[in-house]
Amino acid sequence: MSADALRLSGVSKSFGGVPAVRGVSLAIAEGERRLLLGPNGAGKTTLFNLVTGDIPADAGGIWLFGRDISKMRPDHRVRLGLARTYQVITLFPRNTLAHNIELALLGLSPLRWSPVTLLSRRPELRERALAVLDRVGLRAAADRPLSGTSYGEQRRVEIAMALAQEPRVLLLDEPFAGLSQEERRDVQHQLAAIPRRVTVVMIEHDLDVALSFAERITVLHQAQSLVEGSRAEVVADTRVQEVYLGA
Amino acid sequence: MRRAPLIVACVALLLVPAFSPSDFYVNVGTQILIAAIFALSLNLLVGYGGLISLGHAAYLGVSAYLTIWLVTRAGLSHLPAAIAAVALTTAMSAVFGLLSLRATGLGFLMITLALGQILWGLAYRWVSVTGGDNGLSGLRRPHPFGIDFSSPRAFYFLAAAVFACAFVLIAVLVRSTFGAGLQGVRDQPRRMQALGWHVWLVRLLAFVAAGFWGSVAGVLYAYYNQFVSPHVLALTSSAEVLLMVIAGGAGTLLGPVVGAVVVVMLKNVVSAYVTRWVMLLGLVFVAIMVFMPEGLVPGLDRLRRRRLAAGER
Numbered sequence: 249m250s251a252d253a254l255r256l257s258g259v260s261k262s263f264g265g266v267p268a269v270r271g272v273s274l275a276i277a278e279g280e281r282r283l284l285l286g287p288n289g290a291g292k293t294t295l296f297n298l299v300t301g302d303i304p305a306d307a308g309g310i311w312l313f314g315r316d317i318s319k320m321r322p323d324h325r326v327r328l329g330l331a332r333t334y335q336v337i338t339l340f341p342r343n344t345l346a347h348n349i350e351l352a353l354l355g356l357s358p359l360r361w362s363p364v365t366l367l368s369r370r371p372e373l374r375e376r377a378l379a380v381l382d383r384v385g386l387r388a389a390a391d392r393p394l395s396g397t398s399y400g401e402q403r404r405v406e407i408a409m410a411l412a413q414e415p416r417v418l419l420l421d422e423p424f425a426g427l428s429q430e431e432r433r434d435v436q437h438q439l440a441a442i443p444r445r446v447t448v449v450m451i452e453h454d455l456d457v458a459l460s461f462a463e464r465i466t467v468l469h470q471a472q473s474l475v476e477g478s479r480a481e482v483v484a485d486t487r488v489q490e491v492y493l494g495a
Numbered sequence: 496m497r498r499a500p501l502i503v504a505c506v507a508l509l510l511v512p513a514f515s516p517s518d519f520y521v522n523v524g525t526q527i528l529i530a531a532i533f534a535l536s537l538n539l540l541v542g543y544g545g546l547i548s549l550g551h552a553a554y555l556g557v558s559a560y561l562t563i564w565l566v567t568r569a570g571l572s573h574l575p576a577a578i579a580a581v582a583l584t585t586a587m588s589a590v591f592g593l594l595s596l597r598a599t600g601l602g603f604l605m606i607t608l609a610l611g612q613i614l615w616g617l618a619y620r621w622v623s624v625t626g627g628d629n630g631l632s633g634l635r636r637p638h639p640f641g642i643d644f645s646s647p648r649a650f651y652f653l654a655a656a657v658f659a660c661a662f663v664l665i666a667v668l669v670r671s672t673f674g675a676g677l678q679g680v681r682d683q684p685r686r687m688q689a690l691g692w693h694v695w696l697v698r699l700l701a702f703v704a705a706g707f708w709g710s711v712a713g714v715l716y717a718y719y720n721q722f723v724s725p726h727v728l729a730l731t732s733s734a735e736v737l738l739m740v741i742a743g744g745a746g747t748l749l750g751p752v753v754g755a756v757v758v759v760m761l762k763n764v765v766s767a768y769v770t771r772w773v774m775l776l777g778l779v780f781v782a783i784m785v786f787m788p789e790g791l792v793p794g795l796d797r798l799r800r801r802r803l804a805a806g807e808r
Contacts (some may be wrong), residue, residue, distance in 0.1 A: 300689060302685065302688070302689075321693070322688045322689070323688060323691050323692060323693045323694075326689065326690065326691035327691055331689070332689050334685075334686070334689075338683055338685060338686040339683065339686065340679060340682050340683060340686075341682075342682065347675070350675070351675060351676070351679045351687070351690060352690050354672055354675065354676065354692075355687070355690035355691030355692050356691050357672075359672045360672055360673060360676050360692065361672075361673055361700075362671055362672050362673055363667070363668045363671050363673045363674070363700075363704070364667055364668075364671055365671050365672050365673075366667065366670050366671055367670060367671065367672050367674075367675050368670065370672070409690070413690070413691070
């Protein structure tokens with residue numbers, strides 16, 4: 249069995265005394281596709297925020313490929329191969345699609361500190377950004393401002409942006425939220441094309457698309473991990489049916 | 496090169512005031528250039544970094560005080576004094592950045608304001624060093640290589656050269672890879688962090704760059720006025736430069752320059768004819784904010800585009 253890509257042990261976080269995540273432990277193998285399920289307020293997004301370092305955990309440890317990242321700065325975690333998308337699209341609406349991708353590429357390049365290197369004089373950066381957009385079928389829209397693209401396209405840009413950094417672990421927070429049927433298909437294709445070496449953890453409410461993607465599922469309920477197992481195991485679990493599927 | 500005519504036109508425009516028959520307008524031109532460098536420096540924070548500071552007079556003021564103090568009291572010659580003033584003030588801006596960037600938004604604004612007020616208070620009360628209310632004077636403009644900078648025209652050319660350097664270097668900075676990051680941090684700090692950018696450090700570096708150019712403006716200010724008093728560190732100075740940036744158009748390169756022209760012209764030219772010029776200044780700002788809330792440069796650009804679009808129809 250391969251080493252754990254991401255491991256959480258007894259991770260807790262409270263906001264004003266209200267626990268958002270309570271003693272959650274997870275072990276996600278390299279290359280795995282893991283789905284996080286749970287009703288609203290179960291602590292799924294908070295868990296993502298703890299892994300990326302957006303917010304510090306109150307207790308517990310987080311390891312990325314065996315390395316303790318619990319106290320590490322968020323940008324350092326990115327450098328170790330962690331990437332994410334947000335539930336609400338968080339991009340740069342005034343900039344072009346290509347510029348959005350360039351910001352992602354620069355995030356991992358030492359060039360980002362140079363105050364004298366003109367962005368326009370870096371054709372290789374633009375070429376790479378265009379190649380990234382090409383892979384998701386948005387090359388033709390590269391010079392359009394992001395605000396001039398559809399919601400579905402923005403979602404694809406956001407995922408493309410995370411993939412542009414060639415992450416080893418990718419956290420997807422509700423990638424299908426608010427998409428039309430057609431857009432859903434596009435994103436589904438995009439996710440299916442993610443290389444196998446990338447570990448993917450996804451939060452998603454749309455069970456049709458999510459279940460077809462995930463190999464293992466963790467169900468969170470009231471800030472705690474309720475069940476973990478394969479698709480069949482989780483769907484068959486009576487506790488899950490009670491709290492989540494409403495049976 | 497297709498930009499060549501534009502550059503020639505800009506340089507020509509920059510040289511016009513030097514050929515004015517009266518020294519008065521040459522001096523107004525110099526004041527505009529100094530104010531423009533100052534406003535450009537603040538624009539790095541306000542326009543490109545999204546950090547509104549109400550303490551930017553600190554850098555111009557401290558650098559002006561240091562220049563005069565180092566030359567008249569410590570006996571340094573002009574160039575070392577100017578370099579030391581810029582270096583020390585830039586170092587101070589790093590310390591102030593460390594303190595202010597514990598917050599963003601309103602918190603940042605209040606910390607910069609408080610730090611600025613501390614310096615203003617020091618300038619007033621630390622009489623043995625700053626001369627208190629009387630300020631520091633006695634600085635003479637240098638005349639290196641036979642150029643006498645005590646002539647308004649020669650000094651104008653010096654200010655124009657420094658302004659040109661500042662403008663070009665700041666233009667390069669905001670279009671650089673770092674500049675792209677700074678603007679990204681302004682728009683979506685969380686996303687930038689998730690992309691591997693060190694948001695806090697990007698802001699701090701912008702803060703120090705703003706402090707550096709503010710202190711360059713301070714050296715020019717010291718040599719232009721040959722005098723400095725606590726007024727330069729007062730909240731009104733910080734507010735005035737912020738108004739230049741906002742009125743001209745924050746986050747544009749030309750905006751702060753246009754803002755500096757408007758404010759300095761109103762202050763110097765209009766005040767000769769209108770006693771209540773401060774009120775007029777206020778009215779002009781209200782008008783700008785009502786009709787062009789994004790500032791003069793983006794506002795005029797919008798009008799021009801609309802007219803172009805109407806012409807095509």
